[in-house]
Amino acid sequence: MKTTSKFYLSLVIFSLVGQVAWVVENMYLNVFIYQMFGASAEAISTMVSASAIAATVTTLLIGALSDKLGKRKLFICGGYILWGISIWSFALIRMDVIGAMFPATVSAASVGVSAVIIMDCIMTFFGSSANDACFNAWLTDATPEAERGKAEGLNAMMPLIAILVVFGSFMSLDQSKAESWTVIFGTIGTVVTILGIAGFFLIEEAPVRTEENQNYFANIFFGFRPASIRRWPVLYLTLAIFAVFNISIQIFMPYLILYYSVSLGMADYVLIMAPAILLAAIFTAFYGKVYDRHGFTVAVWPSLGLLTGGYILLYLFTATVPVFLGSLLMMCGYLSGMAVFGAMVRDNTPANKTGMFQGLRICGQVLIPGVIGPAIGAAVLKNAPQILNSDGTYSFMPDANIFLASLVPIVILAVALIPLIRVLRKTVR
DSSP: OOOOHHHHHHHHHHHHHHHHHHHIIIIIHHHHHHHHHOOOHHHHHHHHHHHHHHHHHHHHHHHHHHHHHTOOHHHHHHHHHHHHHHHHHGGGOOHHHHHHHSOTTSOHHHHHHHHHHHHHHHHHHHHIIIIIIIIHHHHHHHSOGGGHHHHHHHHHHHHHHHHHHHHHHHTTSOTTSHHHHHHHHHHHHHHHHHHHHHHHHHOOOOOOOOOSSOOHHHHHTGGGSHHHHHHOHHHHHHHHHHHHHHHHHHHHGGGHHHIIIIISOOTTHHHHHHHHHHHHHHHHHHHHHHHHHHOHHHHHHHHHHHHHHHHHHHHHOOSHHHHHHHHHHHHHHHHHHHHHHHHHHHHTSOGGGTTTTHHHHHIIIIIHHHHHHHHHHHHHTTTOOEEEOTTSOEEEOOOTHHHHHHHHHHHHHHHHHHHHHHHHHHHOO
């Protein structure tokens, strides 16, 4: 399929708004239950893990279904509409509402944390159906192989651009007040829903190459068969490496904003993050071309080096300038790494099984990292310093040890890549 300006417009808009919605799930809900209900690091880890499991199961089911039906557009647009509505629902999870619904003997904070975790899984079902399963399958179907690095560079820069958009838009709101969260969830939910409606006019359905007489239930588990692993070893090897990369990211990412705002006391941390995010996004947009020209075996190393440098600076320093430099290096390594691994996965995904393999991709990108990474982060922060809140409760303060812990998987990955890269060079460009 030949790419057009409309294709890239759809890529940018749906990827960006999708990532804006994922900011709610990956970062904003962490801040929400911390501020509103005094959630612990263990509660945050549980929420991230539950959502990762929901995302994986959803992507397996809906990805295979979209392959079976040969359609992506309906799932993308309908999913975005329902995704936006589910984001709206978080505005109803408030201490005053919970207090009115349950007797005084029940802890409103505990009920609030549980309600957020459950609603997060519901929201994830709609979001993963639309974005993880079908938008990503559509992107693989619609992007020519020669433009995979370019397209994935744009796609990979959106998570941090989304953070900048969300936190920049709402930085003036007092996040300790429930009314502020009503504005946040209402605004983001509305935008996501409107885009879902607009998608019926923007997205051009890409040809879905499928096999005839497919068994839907067999397709769900197709990617986990030993025969599939033997047939496409490079894909599985890449996903295994990608999982280790994302474990590193998930150790610190759920606690990053809390680290900036609570531990470092950066009230205007967005003003510090914004330049770093913009520079990292620009860097990644160009870095995708390195993959197109030189392939995975060359492009992966600078990404790991940048990420490592960022971790070291963030671990060693707390002053504004080195924190900015560390954040910049970390974001450049994170985004460029996502672009390189993402393009490698798309290049090695069987063309006639794009949808059913999205669930396998989510296992490496979301499930395994989403369960292991936050659990490591919570363990590292188990004895973190505590602060006294105005209501007499205590909250944990994330410390720089999360960056040291995040460095360990990258070191393991770099060592493992040395012999593995020899195998990859025999089978990929």
